[in-house]
Amino acid sequence: MIKSKIAIIGTLALSLTTTAFANGFTYKPPSTTEIAIHGQKVAGTHKERFTKNFEVQRLSESVYWVSVANYNVTVLVGNKSVLLIDVPHGTGQKLLQAISSITDKPLTALVYSHAHADHIGDSGIIQRALGDNKLDVYGTAEVRDALKSHKVSLPLPVNKIIDDGFVFEGQYIKTFTDLNGHTQDNTAFLIEDNGRKIIHAIDLVHPDQLEFRSFSNVEDAIAYKNDINTLMNLDWDVMVTGHSNIGYKADVKFVQDYIADVQSAIHQGLGKASFAQHFKGESPFSWYAGYTNEVIDFALAKMAEKYRKGREEEFDIVARSHVRVVFWAMFARAL
Template sequence: MHGWAPDIIGAIGEPTTDAEGYLHASFTDSLTSRAAGRQGLGRIYTRSEGRDDQTTWQTRNAQHDAVLKWGRRTSGCSSGSPRSNEKDASMPDFPAFPSTTGGEFVAPSKDLVLPVGAHVDQLFRRTMTEPFVLQRLSERSYWVEVGVFATLFYVGEESVLLMDPIEHCYDGVVAAIESVTAKPLSTVVYTHFHADHIGDAPRYVEQARQDGLTLRIVASDMTARKLDAVGSVLPRPTETVAWPKGGFAFEDLGVQMHGFEWAAHTDDHSAWQLATERIVHCPDLMGPDQPPFWRFTANERFLFAERNLNEVQEMEWDFLSAGHANIGSRADVQFELGYYRDIRNAVIQAFEANPFSGFIDPSQGAHTAWFPAQLAAVAKDAVDLMRPKYGQYYGFEAGAPSNAELAAFTVFAFR
């Protein structure tokens, strides 16, 4: 964990900030994103009452310190199993949630391969109190989570392959790799263009340069195009695989890429299969052992989410490495598909209880508020319908409203 990225420090890491600095820190540099940011700025600076207090230099320093502290907690030990369960007195009690699949919980281990269907125990507490959580998935493959970001690495004969250089996690990921091998990291994969999954790439490029290597960066054609289209500042792939089906070799390991032609998450979303390892790595497909995160793991749309899950179901694998949350199995995919079915049915029921006619109000002087009000009412009722079955699970209350609203729009939008 390294706090703010240098360009972010440049933009807001000084006692006074300006609108351009805010825009750069809060939005990507694409024109549409900055336009959205300007609209937000307009809202912030034109509103004269009820505004949040201006952030102070002290506030921003405190946020920066919290980010650093979060990444440095070392009360636990992430080097093997079983783990110490000593409690950090400064940390809150972490509630226990039931498994979403009935799978057993086990302490993470860098030595013992995870039983298929099991989940790492006390995962949230561990990620908040340990520099990394490391779990072996095969002879050569390891899953690692730092903070709330997870990735996968494979130890070859000569060097290490990392699937996704997750952002602000460099120290934890490197420490995890160094706890099992002294071999250098030679290759990274970008699974899709989202910065939270590939934002540490410059750190790995620099380390490889210091090691006398040129970092090999593999991505799909589509991700390469997407990085160009958004004007990303991140390093470009050094080689690409054909979209939507392609592959590459890392030493003796064959890696197959399955791109989602109709993707729910991003245009370039893809699943990468480490064939001999029986692992699929597909960040943001879903969050194993949890109900869906905000907007179904930050999907651009709900439409096609079920189709994408079914495509991954058809691949050969035992372990799903999903970029966040726990390690998944086919039972996790079944839980997710069940949630999709239930929320769609809940939304349909909620639309019947909240017909559009009930929101038409000419006295408002414009029609603009009617549909958002209907969607909000439908989402609220749908969450109420979901709660008896799903309310017991990790993070349900925070994720469900946005899930319901996105699902409601999809139900509304096509027949």
């Protein structure tokens, strides 16, 4: 269903003032005023998303998707001020410009999804730009502790600890702390605004593309698979992802099916490979390269049959890493 999406998106740059349709999605130029309907995404190529100053798409009455250099954040405009979820490294000044294109209300609060500096590293830049107006910085205890234990000094420290949820100027924001395949501290946020449910879930799904290397360098591939299943089962309408485009359940389903196909291909490869045939040397690791490569090569070839056509360069860059990280997670657990 989604095989041809990348090719179709690539043509959108030729008609950015028109509406395009692909695989059940609608692609339109971003708007700070028009609320995106269900299934509506932002027109443009991945390359354009890297090079534009910023893009803003309104998702509900008070919530906005903002993209800078292919990093996506959530902006919530409150009664008096603005809350920003994530502050990716290298985006701070442009994020302030993007917020100014939405509202003249001041930015007073930041929220961290997880302790990776590429997603929260410019909080200090924003604080310096705001001068003496000290920001509230929200994060879970896990995020706070990860910043400390990993000695991540670039972001501002967390000064407001959140648990199951918190309130910003009357708006309740629910938190989910069990999506821990990418990192142990990864946190998702759900905002229900005038009947629309927006989830901010980072580095789990990248709409309109295959996933990044090793599924965004997951710390636990099986937990990541469970995260995708959890995302499918949660009640939400539209998703702000860490990168690429606006996300919907169909994007999550694509990743869910892709992971299932990886596991199926690995199982088939394990059934065909002979562990004993690869003990050919005196090294205790003599089996390692031969056996694992036989299984991974077989699984990769099976995946190519379904997923490579139309996205050859993309597949050849990342697909082996997907198979490898899932293989070792399955191997360690005898799955």
